[in-house]
Amino acid sequence: xxxxxxxxxxxxxxxxxxALADDAKPELHMGTNANFPPYExxxxxxxxxxxxxxxxxxxxxxxxxxxxxxxxxxxxxxAIITAVQTGKIDFGMAGMTVTExxxxxxxxxxxxxxxxxxxxxxxxxxxxxxxxxxxxGKNYIIGVQESTTGDLYCTWDIEDEGLGTVDRYKNGxxxxxxxxxxxxxxxxxxxxxxxxxxxxxxxxxILETAYAVEDYAIAISKDNEELLExxxxxxxxxxxxxxxxxxxxxxxxxxxxxx
Amino acid sequence: xxxxFDSIRAQFILxxxxxxxxxxxxxxxxxxxxxxxxxxxxxxxxGTVIAIVRSTADRNLPLMRRGPGRxxxxxxxxxxxxxxxxxxxxxxxxxxxxxxxxxxASSRSSVLIAIISFGLNSAAYVAEVVRGGIMxxxxxxxxxxxxLGFTYVQxxxxxxxxxxxxxxxxxxxxxxxxLLKETSVAGYVAIKDLTKGGDIIRGATYSPFxxxxxxxxxYLILVIFFSWLVGKLERRLRSxxx
Numbered sequence: 001x002x003x004x005x006x007x008x009x010x011x012x013x014x015x016x017x018x019a020l021a022d023d024a025k026p027e028l029h030m031g032t033n034a035n036f037p038p039y040e041x042x043x044x045x046x047x048x049x050x051x052x053x054x055x056x057x058x059x060x061x062x063x064x065x066x067x068x069x070x071x072x073x074x075x076x077x078x079a080i081i082t083a084v085q086t087g088k089i090d091f092g093m094a095g096m097t098v099t100e101x102x103x104x105x106x107x108x109x110x111x112x113x114x115x116x117x118x119x120x121x122x123x124x125x126x127x128x129x130x131x132x133x134x135x136x137g138k139n140y141i142i143g144v145q146e147s148t149t150g151d152l153y154c155t156w157d158i159e160d161e162g163l164g165t166v167d168r169y170k171n172g173x174x175x176x177x178x179x180x181x182x183x184x185x186x187x188x189x190x191x192x193x194x195x196x197x198x199x200x201x202x203x204x205x206i207l208e209t210a211y212a213v214e215d216y217a218i219a220i221s222k223d224n225e226e227l228l229e230x231x232x233x234x235x236x237x238x239x240x241x242x243x244x245x246x247x248x249x250x251x252x253x254x255x256x257x258x259x
Numbered sequence: 260x261x262x263x264f265d266s267i268r269a270q271f272i273l274x275x276x277x278x279x280x281x282x283x284x285x286x287x288x289x290x291x292x293x294x295x296x297x298x299x300x301x302x303x304x305x306g307t308v309i310a311i312v313r314s315t316a317d318r319n320l321p322l323m324r325r326g327p328g329r330x331x332x333x334x335x336x337x338x339x340x341x342x343x344x345x346x347x348x349x350x351x352x353x354x355x356x357x358x359x360x361x362x363x364a365s366s367r368s369s370v371l372i373a374i375i376s377f378g379l380n381s382a383a384y385v386a387e388v389v390r391g392g393i394m395x396x397x398x399x400x401x402x403x404x405x406x407l408g409f410t411y412v413q414x415x416x417x418x419x420x421x422x423x424x425x426x427x428x429x430x431x432x433x434x435x436x437x438l439l440k441e442t443s444v445a446g447y448v449a450i451k452d453l454t455k456g457g458d459i460i461r462g463a464t465y466s467p468f469x470x471x472x473x474x475x476x477x478y479l480i481l482v483i484f485f486s487w488l489v490g491k492l493e494r495r496l497r498s499x500x501x
Contacts, residue, residue, distance in 0.1 A: 078458065078461060078462035081465045082461075082465055082466075082467055085465065101463070101464075101465075102465070105465045141367070143449070146458065146459070146462055147458075147462030147463075151462070152463065155459075155463075160278070167449040168449055168455070168458075168459065169449050170446075170447060174449075177360060178449070181360070181364040181365050182364075182365045182367075183364075183365070183366070183367055183369075
């Protein structure tokens with residue numbers, strides 16, 4: 001009796017290792033950190049937890065155009081580039097900026113959107129512009145999301161120069177939470193999520209002067225030239241026929257973007 | 260062959276030498292050790308006190324007459340039980356985040372918050388371990404102490420608890436080692452501990468191999484060192500047993 005039971009268990013364990021059945025359409029895996037409104041965030045659509053946002057919709061449009069099934073993998077922002085390099089995901093799209101260091105590891109598609117690094121401060125703060133962060137002796141504590149360009153810029157420009165400290169949080173919302181309770185003096189993060197966070201919390205203000213302006217693009221493995229060309233082709237076609245501008249307009253209405 | 264070696268060397272330089280990235284690991288190491296050391300102190304001190312209360316209650320409550328003494332003991336015992344249940348029933352990460360975001364919401368000393376949080380967490384586990392140790396000391400010791408005229412507290416403190424701690428020293432050493440590795444979640448609340456140092460390097464260089472292996476190796480060396488230290492302590496204590 002025991003032997004039969006053990007045999008059944010062994011068979012069940014083996015069966016659980018069998019791979020999933022083949023899909024009708026080939027899949028493309030997109031890596032993102034779905035904690036970055038309005039580019040990607042979680043929302044319940046028809047009672048199903050879905051990842052929505054500018055990046056999610058553009059990716060869906062691109063995959064439709066190319067004839068693929070889109071699968072979105074939610075992961076830590078800092079893990080996306082490595083996942084693209086190792087082939088765990090086919091491309092990374094997470095409001096990600098093109099930087100020299102990142103280009104050493106992966107290829108980037110054409111720019112599909114522009115981002116601005118904004119500074120959020122509490123109302124009535126000493127900090128009135130980006131330059132104030134560099135004043136000798138002030139030693140501000142800056143909250144950032146780990147591994148984003150906000151993190152990298154602040155680390156290079158401020159922490160490494162000994163002008164202040166950088167507190168790295170797992171996601172933007174945690175950094176803003178720390179700002180609300182007074183643990184950090186300001187938060188440096190992309191403009192659009194900054195607006196979403198400021199709208200959701202009282203007593204926060206985005207500074208007029210931006211910290212930096214940058215280009216968002218899609219990260220693709222250096223080994224996958226074919227996919228890079230296909231995606232660039234798709235981006236061009238979808239921009240010309242107005243799909244991408246419409247998606248961006250839906251989330252970032254033009255009057256706001258002009259501010 | 261030399262190509263592979265060159266690439267390893269290049270990786271090493273990229274991850275640790277360039278821009279002095281090894282400094283992140285050094286700061287992280289200091290913070291991890293600081294948090295672990297003070298948290299262990301709090302844990303053992305508080306844990307022993309709780310253990311004494313709990314074991315006193317377990318042994319004596321059934322035998323005591325109704326009265327103020329009994330009520331007080333029952334009250335303390337209840338508080339301790341509640342504390343143990345709550346702290347052992349929630350993950351340490353959640354406890355840390357509650358301390359950081361809710362209880363000490365406006366504080367900027369995150370290392371201090373971590374010490375308190377991990378210390379209180381560790382105290383719960385140490386309490387159970389030490390309670391086992393106290394229960395394992397022969398009841399004759401307590402009886403002898405009381406017969407000699409020591410008060411209950413004196414008997415506990417001077418006779419029973421030292422023997423109990425000696426018995427559970429391996430388990431306490433284990434707790435220290437577990438705590439050392441548990442502090443690796445401190446990065447959740449932006450504390451620059453050893454694991455976070457590795458994360459920062461990984462985020463800047465996109466090559467996970469070297470930072471992760473380096474961090475793992477450092478934890479391993481620390482654990483081996485402390486295990487050896489505790490082994491020495493145990494042997495010295497055991498020499499008085501003959």
